[in-house]
Amino acid sequence: MRTRLLTVLLLAASCLSVLHPVAAETAQPNRDLLQQGLTIFEIDQELKRIEGLESELQVRIAKAEADLAGSAGAVQTTREHAAKVVRAYYMGDRDSLWMLLFSARSFSDGLAIFEYLQMILGNDRVALTRHKEAYSKQAQYKQELAESGLALQTAKRRFQDQRDKQIALQAELDKQVAARAHSDAEAATLQAQMLDLNRKWLEQGLPAFKAYLNELAKAMQELPQAMSPGTSGAKSKNLSLFDNGLNSTFQLTDSELNDYLRSKHPMFQHLTFKFTTGKVIASGSHEGMDLSVQGSYSIAYKEDPKAKPFIRFRIEELSFNGFLLPSTTVESLEKSVDLSIYPEKLAPVLQATDVRLEEGVLRIVLKLVL
Template sequence: MRWRTWISAGALLALLWSGTGTGAALAETARSETGRTGMAAEDKLLLEKGLQLYEIDQELARITVQEAGLQEKIAAAQRDAEAARTAADEARKHAARVIRAYNMGERDSLWGLLFSIRSFKDALVVMDYLQMILVRDRKALKGHTAAWTELKAKTAGLEEDAARLAETKSRYIRQRERMAALQQEIDAGLARSAEADKVQEEMRKLSQSWREEGIPLFRTYFRALAKALKELPDAVMNPGAQTTGGKPAGQFMLDGLNASFRITDGQLNAFLLEQNELFRHIRFRFEDGRIIASGTQDGTEVLLEGRYELAYKGGDPAKPYIRFRTGKLEYNGFQLPDTTIEAFEKEFDLGIYPQLVSSPFLKLQVTGVELETGALHILLKLAL
């Protein structure tokens, strides 16, 4: 048994470190050997951690850029707030003089001019003079209100930016701590390995493969998927919409004030393929409350897993939509960290918006979403 284990481990090392291992080859080796030797599972885990370490480092770079942008924005907001504060002070002083004049009766003497009018010409002059004073007084009071409102807005914006900066710094610290812990785990794993240098080289190759091949491929798929999903509600709700082969794109049902939007995973795959030939390499399936997309293109394996949920744009209850939340991303069998998922979610919107379907007769509002094995249901109601 011992010599068989050593032979198996040796074969694995030869495959892993032959110098020709791409991310796909590494993943295939790990899959074929895991369970037969403890070495393969540990090596695969090390490679995965190395990839996650690389991605967290990229997240730190993004946070650094975001922090610098926020600091510049805060500096500009501080200058604007200071200018608004100066303007508000001047407007307040002017308004105070006007109010004091009315309170002390200084304006009463002006009205007394009306009793000194001796001719129609005098009346016109006095009325013009009084109107000019009243306009200036109103302008001063309005100016004070406007300046104060602007100052409050600038101050509130500054506080929001400062809070965002604090959260960004906190996120940076958390990711740094996470990165340090992950690095310690990798160092410990490498210390146990008899071929630490070769393992490190394979980690470098995997990160390079992900950067040069994986990221562009995932972006291509996400971009195509986001574009197709924007067209999906119209295809389902338009009776004339057909997918390849003359089959319906989905099913739209109207029952009184309630409506529903239903599509099977087979219909979704047909629709996506009609939208873009790229989806010939990847298949979607609905199961257990999850949406799973997996496939292989040019030897690169991709996997996306997530779910749809009811959400609100900007937290506004009047703007519901169906949001996609990614739970897992895998590249050639290696799981990517949540930082990568968040970055893709920010860059690409995979939500579904049936309420945006242009129809002069139907105005819809999303009320819920249900996912069963093989089919996705979106619940709607007529917006009156």
């Protein structure tokens, strides 16, 4: 009996050892096809966004052109008035008017002449100011038109690049599906799987990422105040403002970040942040979906030279149920939220000079700016 049972178990094991590699080989290529299908789908979404942007830019250009055309008449009229004023001063006409004061026969006549001169000078100032304002508006319209035109050209180039990429990927996908599907039924099954993945991403994955990123952006804006000394729950050992003279270090562990985020919103119970060398990784499962975000922190500067440096978070990778989203999707989501850290909210006299991501710890080096 034992011999027969052992024989059955060995036969079953041998069958599993043969079947398992075949199943793995079948699943992996299909997964690659699903990944390509999702990439093509998201590029198509990016093309729609660019088309919408192009339409907006066309409206802006039409408005700028209309404003520019309308300003031409105003500039011409004010230019003529301003030219008369300047000519009058250059020819000395205004100087001769002041001589009228000496022809006054009484104080009341002098006062009337002075008020008349004040009115002329006031009108001169108004004429010159109107010309300056009209000319400034015309220059503004020209600038807006140039910027909108440049943005439109950039959008068109980007559209063409993405369109070319989409066509190439679609051709490659069609080729691979034809090579791997041995029948129309198998090809239809693959197409159905790709459509199902795209649908789940659009209806479930994308809204989930947007919700998480929006709540994360709100929490990160309040992080400096939350971690400052005296704040409820803050640990003073993580913050030393004057370690080396005018330098200080803001230190935050990933476990503290997780505790903080979970105190801000219950959805972060499903997502765990981890600091590694040079990277921040957030991953978890929510409503049957596996979500993952990977990024990094760096010192960044705003266009305003008076603005202090800040700690920018750049999203580098998004993953939905193990499938990577293309860079166009990452860029679009990143633009919709601000995940940066602003150290001046911790103390207005502090300025970030360096940021370091180490195993389990985020360190921001600050200096005192008086």
